Amino acid sequence: KLQSSISDPMTSPPPQLRSQVIALYKNLLYMGRDYPKGYAYFRDRLKSVFLKNSGVKDPDQIKVLIGRGEFVIKELEALYMLRKYRALKHRYYEKDEATTSATTSSSDKEAPTKTQ
């Protein structure tokens, strides 16, 4: 599936770049599992972006795009960490305190207003 979505570089950029691009795609796809809007949303957009750039042949340009992809990985890591930290802080710690509480009860959560 992956091979067909990236066009075969007939006028070839070096093969290492190709495997780097594939590795980048796999790494991003793996990170998509934790994406707040859901894996399917992430995967569809990831696929279309890679498809859009699949015609690029210039090795320097490919390296720039790979760098952009690696930047996105860093951004996602930061997003995930911040989200998790904020969620835990909201659930387990008092709202307006400068220091923290070691009490074990979760703070009041919004009760679901409808059963699913």
Added chain:
Amino acid sequence: KYIHIINKADMAASKGLKILVGCKRVIDYAVKVRVKPDRSGVVTEGVKHSMNPFDEIAVEEAVRMKEKKLAGEAVAISVGPPQSQETLRTALAMGIDRAIHVEIPLAQLEKLQPIHVSKLLAKVCESEKPDLVILGKQAIDDDCNQTGQMLAALLDWPQATFASKIEPSQDSKQLRVTREVDGGLETIDVSVPAVVTSDLRLNEPRYATLPNIMKAKKKPLAKMSPDQLGVDLQPRQEVISVEDPPVRKAGAKVESVEDLVGKLREKGLVK
């Protein structure tokens, strides 16, 4: 400063501490938990699971202590179903050296309590002989906040819970742990071996990327059973029912002070 010393064992400064980290596989923190219609528990089938966030912090701390050369070896342990191996693989991907999986048969899984887990961990500590055990302060599914404390009691080791900082003490013979307590921070010195439980601000865990997960597959993962460890998993508690918290009732807006007083009188809160 409160100094708490039980025995004066030198920290193995040359080789570094051996750390054992506990990890629990729980329903992912971002998932909206649903109660089963029969009220026997929550829906876990097909639901995304991941490592307990406080355990991620514990794993991260162990890895950082290795990077700082305070620790020589870091071992992760998980008590749970076969899928707990994925949790251990995440720990290995974050930098843990090897993992131990104590596999619990499905029938006993739902009734597993911190008392059982702490007994299993205590048994493993007898053979592994770690200098430091780091656990998450509590699991986000049961919120028990018991395993670390029970483990310390079973081993008769000092405990430093809700740690927000771990460093060598001034004479390097103990660990200086800053704890998050009601009303502020408390700093204590504990001798090793000790049990520490991690609190939110201890560190920010690294993300286990796919390349690291793949590399982690080469790291050793040993399996054990509760029978091998000679621990009885008889449940001590029975869950009667699991229910949603009560729905918050909508508030009512009043137009004037008279209305407010009237409403309070209706509810019998004011004469």
